[in-house]
Amino acid sequence: xxxxxxxxxxxxxxxxxxxxxxxxxxxxxxxxxxxxxxxxxxxxxxxxxxxxxxxxxxxxxxxxxxxxxxxxxxxxxxxxxxxxxxxxxxxxxxxxxxxxxxxxxxxxxxxxxxxxxxxxxxxxxxxxxxxxxxxxxxxxxxxxxxxxxxxxxxxx
Amino acid sequence: xxxxxxxxxxxxxxxxxxxxxxxxxxxxxxxxxxxxxxxxxxxxxxxxxxxxxxxxxxxxxxxxxxxxxxxxxxxxxxxxxxxxxxxxxxxxxxxxxxxxxxxxxxxxxxxxxxxxxxxxxxxxxxxxxxxxxxxxxxxxxxxxxxxxxxxxxxxxxxxxxxxxxxxxxxxxxxxxxxxxxxxxxxxxxxxxxxxxxxxxxxxxxxxxxxxxxxxxxxxxxxxxxxxxxxxxxxxxxxxxxxxxxxxxxxxxxxxxxxxxxxxxxxxxxxxxxxx
Numbered sequence: 001x002x003x004x005x006x007x008x009x010x011x012x013x014x015x016x017x018x019x020x021x022x023x024x025x026x027x028x029x030x031x032x033x034x035x036x037x038x039x040x041x042x043x044x045x046x047x048x049x050x051x052x053x054x055x056x057x058x059x060x061x062x063x064x065x066x067x068x069x070x071x072x073x074x075x076x077x078x079x080x081x082x083x084x085x086x087x088x089x090x091x092x093x094x095x096x097x098x099x100x101x102x103x104x105x106x107x108x109x110x111x112x113x114x115x116x117x118x119x120x121x122x123x124x125x126x127x128x129x130x131x132x133x134x135x136x137x138x139x140x141x142x143x144x145x146x147x148x149x150x151x152x153x154x155x156x
Numbered sequence: 157x158x159x160x161x162x163x164x165x166x167x168x169x170x171x172x173x174x175x176x177x178x179x180x181x182x183x184x185x186x187x188x189x190x191x192x193x194x195x196x197x198x199x200x201x202x203x204x205x206x207x208x209x210x211x212x213x214x215x216x217x218x219x220x221x222x223x224x225x226x227x228x229x230x231x232x233x234x235x236x237x238x239x240x241x242x243x244x245x246x247x248x249x250x251x252x253x254x255x256x257x258x259x260x261x262x263x264x265x266x267x268x269x270x271x272x273x274x275x276x277x278x279x280x281x282x283x284x285x286x287x288x289x290x291x292x293x294x295x296x297x298x299x300x301x302x303x304x305x306x307x308x309x310x311x312x313x314x315x316x317x318x319x320x321x322x323x324x325x326x327x328x329x330x331x332x333x334x335x336x337x338x339x340x341x342x343x344x345x346x347x348x349x350x351x352x353x354x355x356x357x358x359x360x361x362x363x364x365x366x367x368x369x370x371x372x373x374x375x376x377x378x379x380x381x382x383x384x385x386x387x388x389x390x391x392x393x394x395x396x397x398x399x400x401x402x403x404x405x406x407x408x409x410x411x412x413x414x415x416x417x418x419x420x421x422x423x424x425x426x427x428x429x430x431x
Contacts, residue, residue, distance in 0.1 A: 040234060
């Protein structure tokens, strides 16, 4: 095997070929690789973004749930309070009504007593006059002593 | 052109197309062949050391690169080597998905190995034809043909490997009876035509590995011969033809690796088909 100019010629050709590859063959391959890389990066980005969105939505849903629960318990509490209040009011009313009834009954009784007293008084004065008539055996002029008798009756 | 020049031209071509052969020479015993005649006198019991060495080297290169990429693979955005390897794997996987109809987890890795290995072996052709022969002649080695796929032994070896798998899966999937039925009753399903069918189908089956091997070998060998012929031009004119031919071979190198792989997968897919 001889070394001759053929080797130089092939080297020239090889150099040109390599230059051609660097200039025209490599760029499309490199572009394809970069594009693939970009596509994957975008895909991963989108996936993580979607994940984040999901997390956010979950958080929001949880918060809404919490809020509504709170509201529900608040409403329940209010209703409880209101019912207690209503019971209390009813009780108060009932008590007042009772008291009123008791008072009216009492006043009626008093009136009755007074009336009885008055009647009694009238009768007492009559009896007293009668008594006095008997005692004095003389009729007392009722007209003349009316005032006196009334005064007496009032004093009783 | 003078007679002496013609002799050296013939010598040059023959020298470049001669493999480094180690074998059992009738006179010299087990030794390296020092000429094409000696190599052919060794007959079957000889081995092409350059073909073996370079093909194994390319296979190891494939394993090393892809293993390295696999080991440092991340689930994030792939960069550099991982990106390129993923692209090749994806390409082969898509191809297998499109062609292979059965279910067999061996096929995709097999296709990847065939494609990348043949691609690497073919790519050696881009290196100028004189570089390695000259280098090795300085080291005292007479012959050095670095492109394994320009050696019919290498391509036929690959094809026989695929053929073995075709037979294995034919028997495994269809069963002995099913395979025999397929060979004897297609394309004409009539008992009287069984011998005719058998002849047709067996020939078709046996032709598969040879068509695989010869296609790859033929393309690569022819390309190599043209490179050698171009290399005999005056040194200042070599690039005029050599560069376009090399650029054309970027296509050939990939295409032949692709065709070999696709056809292997097609044959294996047919081996998996039930009737």
